[in-house]
Amino acid sequence: MQSEQPFKLHYRIGSAxxxxxxxxxxxxxxxxxxxxxxxxxxxMGVTVSQMLDQGFGWMLLTTDVTIMRPAQLEEEVSLQTWHKENKGVTWLRDYILTDQEGAHLAEARTAWALVDLKRRRVVRPSALPFEVKSHPDLSLGEPSVKVTVPSELSLQEQYRLTVQYSSTDSNGHMNNARYADVCCDALTRDELAAGIIRLQISYHREIRMQEQMIVERSANTDGAVWVRGRLAADNESIIFEAKLSLGDIGTSPPAE
Structure with missing residues (x-):
């Protein structure tokens, strides 16, 4: 079933x-x-609490965000989103961020899976006892693909972090959005000044409060930095992989 208009969220970029x-x-x-x-x-009547009551939750698999222009502090923006379609067990959702004139600031494609929380298993979309409306005629392109660090790249440990209260959500593990901060914290000041023009993240497994993550990164290779997180207690267990495509790196900002 197809709804008339995709959902749109209007908000102002705040200091936080x-x-x-x-x-x-x-x-x-x-x-x-x-x-x-x-x-x-x-x-649509599919609230988080209702899903939890039914024993279901969402698991984000991949995020692919292209940033045309970063939104500025106190700027009024609109974020439009829609469920595009299902492919197998995958739920595809797209986003467009616009300014007040309607110009695109960012576009994003994401892939999700429905999880049986008790069995900790991915289930088919038909298992969800709710109707989710779709917009198969609207698309920003092919589904976001899984990010895999090229085998020929050498990644070096950048820092370690222990997941604390401030990074967790209602599921008890690090919130998906926090991984963008983990990646940005691995960049140099020059790289941050250049800006991220595309952010691709693949989520492999959750990490919970008090668990430690080893954050590794590559050198800047053809304008991109690859970042990977490993579980410190099991170095073979990969938590996430990401690719950050950067703008042109010019001169360093003046020292403060």
Whole structure:
């Protein structure tokens, strides 16, 4: 079944969303994407609490965000989202962020799976006892693909972090949006100044409070930095992989 218009969330970039350049942080964009998706589904009668009551939850598989221009502090923006279609067990959802004039600031494609929380298994879309309206005629392109660090690239440990209360969500593990901060924290100041023009993340497994992650990164290779997170307690267990495509790196900002 197809709804008439995709859901649209209007909001202002607040101080908690902005970074040291007064630009919207990638993680803040991902947070609003989650909020918009939740509100879109809630408008169809598929609330988070209802899903939990039925023993279901959403698992984000991949995120692919292209940033045309970072939204600025106090800028009024609109975030449109829609469920595109299902492919096998995968739910595809797209997003468009626009300014007040309707110009595209960012576009995103995401892939999700429906999970039986008790059995910790991915289930088919038909298992969800709710109707989710779709927009198969609207698409930003092919589904986002799984990010895999090229085998020829050498990644070096950048830092380690222990997941604390501030990074967790109602599922008890690190929130999906926080991974953008993990990636940005691995960049140099010059790389941050260049800006992220595309952010691709694949989520492999969850990490819970008090677990430690080893964050590794590659050198800047052809304008891109690859980042990977491993579970410190099991170095073979990959938590996520990401590719950050950067703008042109010019001169370093002046020292403060």
């Amino acid at each position: 969303d902005a970074d040291y350049r007064s630009q919207c942080r990638p993680s803040a964009l991902l947070e609003h994407m989650q909020l918009a998706a939740d509100r879109d589904l809630a408008g």
